[in-house]
Amino acid sequence: xxxxxxxxxxxxxALVLISGCSSSAQVQVQSQFPQVISQPKPINGVxxxxxxxxxxxxxxSKNTTIDLGVAQTNLLRNAFSGLFANIEFVSSSDQVSxxxxxxxxxxxxxxxxxxxxxxxxxxxxxxxxxxxxxADADGQQIDSWFMPAYGKTPNSFMLSKSNxxxxxxxxALRDAGAKLLLDFYRIPSVYNxxxxxxxxxxQK
Numbered sequence: 001x002x003x004x005x006x007x008x009x010x011x012x013x014a015l016v017l018i019s020g021c022s023s024s025a026q027v028q029v030q031s032q033f034p035q036v037i038s039q040p041k042p043i044n045g046v047x048x049x050x051x052x053x054x055x056x057x058x059x060x061s062k063n064t065t066i067d068l069g070v071a072q073t074n075l076l077r078n079a080f081s082g083l084f085a086n087i088e089f090v091s092s093s094d095q096v097s098x099x100x101x102x103x104x105x106x107x108x109x110x111x112x113x114x115x116x117x118x119x120x121x122x123x124x125x126x127x128x129x130x131x132x133x134x135a136d137a138d139g140q141q142i143d144s145w146f147m148p149a150y151g152k153t154p155n156s157f158m159l160s161k162s163n164x165x166x167x168x169x170x171x172a173l174r175d176a177g178a179k180l181l182l183d184f185y186r187i188p189s190v191y192n193x194x195x196x197x198x199x200x201x202x203q204k
Contacts (some may be wrong), residue, residue, distance in 0.1 A: 107130070111127065
């Protein structure tokens, strides 16, 4: 094939890919996450999943929405269940019934995406920035922990924009679950709270 024709078809393919990447996408993240296999600490935990969090829809760009609510709630429910021996899930803090518990309220502070038309790379990327407000049973603030999560597709060839963003979002959610399990009890303020509770239990 003459060089001119190769150049023409290459340019045409690039134009098609970029046009597809700039189109609208309404993404519904649907994924079932496996139960976590871990050794939870003998601590009470209450997780407050607000209605806003459970129904959260991100708008990372004017042409894209990502419905994360159900998927992120299921993912974090599984992850937190691997951290606490006794756990309760509520939708508001006034529903808490467990005593001497850590009360954790997750929220999303920002969602960002990157597409091939942004970077000229054949991948889609999703960043989800979480904040975990951590308090004791008396409502005293212990910490506000920033937890970023990241996911990207291995490549986006032959994937629609919606499917590629969903795949990257699922990988980001799994990243969030892994970070939570690995790092939660390493947070200095949480670590100190746990040590203090263990001392109190030993003195009884």
